[in-house]
Amino acid sequence: MTASGKPPRSAHNPRHIIVIEHEAANAADNGLKHLAIRDVAVRLVRPYLGEKLPMLDERIAGVIIKGGPQFVTDLDRFPYLRDEIAFADTVMKRGVPLLGICLGAQMIAHHLGAAVGFHPQGHVALGYYPLEITEAGEHYFPDGLMTLAGNAQGFACPRDATLLAKGPLFANQAFSLGETTVAFQFHPEVDRTILDQWQRELADNVGKPGAQSFEEQDAGFEAHNQRLAEWYGQFLDRFFDLNMAYWRADF
Template identity: 80%
Template structure:
């Protein structure tokens, strides 16, 4: 994995990972990137860290989950900045992955409704996913996924719904050729879940 000095002097292409809370250990996504030798730059806007400039050094962006709500932008104004950043990422065609809160921000930015479950349900635990026809090559039908969310999203216009679930219907979508958003948490380790 690259050093911080390599990342900041611009000598390597990097994957930007935007976090929204402190985790007990590196998650499965960060471990996956490290095994592949990817340079990763963690950015924590909730701690006041600025988002990077969009340039050719950014190979991809992951916007992770967190305890914040997209519907509470006045309380978490940095989420607006993140949505603007995601817009620039999508316009440049840079690969973008949104996980839970990150997926909700992408959906909201694309004009879809994001909000609490109409009956007040909260997803916490493992739930089966059902792949749509568009998502059959992306998500194995019946795959069990970890969820931890009180809000969900509508599928944005011009996006392809990839998977549905029993509690929050929309679980994954693809927008264009380089943006994927998932409501569930493929990155969480047992230690993070216990945390």
């Protein structure tokens, strides 16, 4: 033990977080930047490129399953998503902290038996929208948080899960299952570079019901990104217990 009473940073205890990605990004997102600042080891895994998911062992202290252009309703087209869902099941059963974002959240919901699909009126969420926090969500979100969305599908809240937040387009925005699984429909990780990438790649969605114009998205970023990114960093600190001294940036 160190003088502080915490486990020493040792090559014999190389804890790290698995981050599963579904598309190429032009830059590290807000979450990866925060983990780097905290000197946390991150292992990126890209199953869409054929990379294999790791065996779950004591070195894996957390998992993040990020968003992407794939649909849970099209698993035959994206069979690697089935492997990710099976991996998420093992993570949940072991009690390892698991965070799902957008597609990741939808995969968790699907695995838990909840419906996932397109908006019944064809709405697309693209831009910044208010978060309506439930009583249970008060432990997770501050009042008045505006969140960035980029999704055409949403999820029903799983039967045994706790709804944490609602939204104006897609009703269910966040849920938890026990103490170690949390799912967000929205995107707290997106920075300006990634939003620029979205505006190029998702341009066809502008003009669809619910989607904001580029000007509205830009204004939303200027007004809300800093608070959203700061909140996300604080969430990661708590959820993955990033203040513990066993974290290493090399493994």
